[in-house]
Amino acid sequence: MADRIRLARQRTGLSQAELADQAGVTSSAVAQWESPRGTKPDLNHLLRVAVATNVTLDWLATGSGAKSARKSASQEESPTLVLSVFAQNPVEETVLTCLRTMRPRTRDLLVSLVQELASNKTTKLKSG
Template sequence: MPPTNRRSTDSRFSGPLPDRIRHARRLAKLSQVGLADRVGVVPSAVAQWEGRTGTSPTVEHMVRVAKCTGVAFEWLATGRGVTVDSQLESPTIAAESFARDLFEERLLLAFRKIPQKKREKFVVWFEDFV
């Protein structure tokens, strides 16, 4: 029976989610602070994600972790598949396309209610406003 604990440099490392997050971060040669900066969270959030009794990241944060560390999202989320997939394509939707907080989400939802004909005027007004 193969060993269940593998070194952090193994290409097919598996383990619980906190271990996979730590492994992804180390593969990318990032500190917890560096990963936090790239994902858009505070460093203590990364420490929580990597702790056995800590909190789990949201799916959006896992997408960002996978993207900025170069690991496969499926592996990060489930532990299945290969850790680093050289065949991974660029995501069709960039993480920057999603609302970053509740205010941006509310603005987007309100914008979608504007009739198509009025959207251009609204965008011009909003750009002048900010």
């Protein structure tokens, strides 16, 4: 597993620190995972590594199955652009840019906070 984690990280051009940030761990944890005698990531972290490096969880964990999580060109569907999902003004663009640089746990907390604020606004509008 250590070799597969290292290979997946290197193929995506991520440093250990960058992968650690995306997995929500320290860079020393990634170094341990990549060491043949080091620790192994738990399932949640392994899943985050798979997503960050665009490999399948099956391949990363066991070495079997398809390596790439991407569909082949013949299998891909035409991309659909959903405008409501993209930034619609400079403020939204700034928020998205910042959001994409946050550690996963921080990002999750911020999303929860924003959802709570949005639901409070909706509740106040309905009652007012």
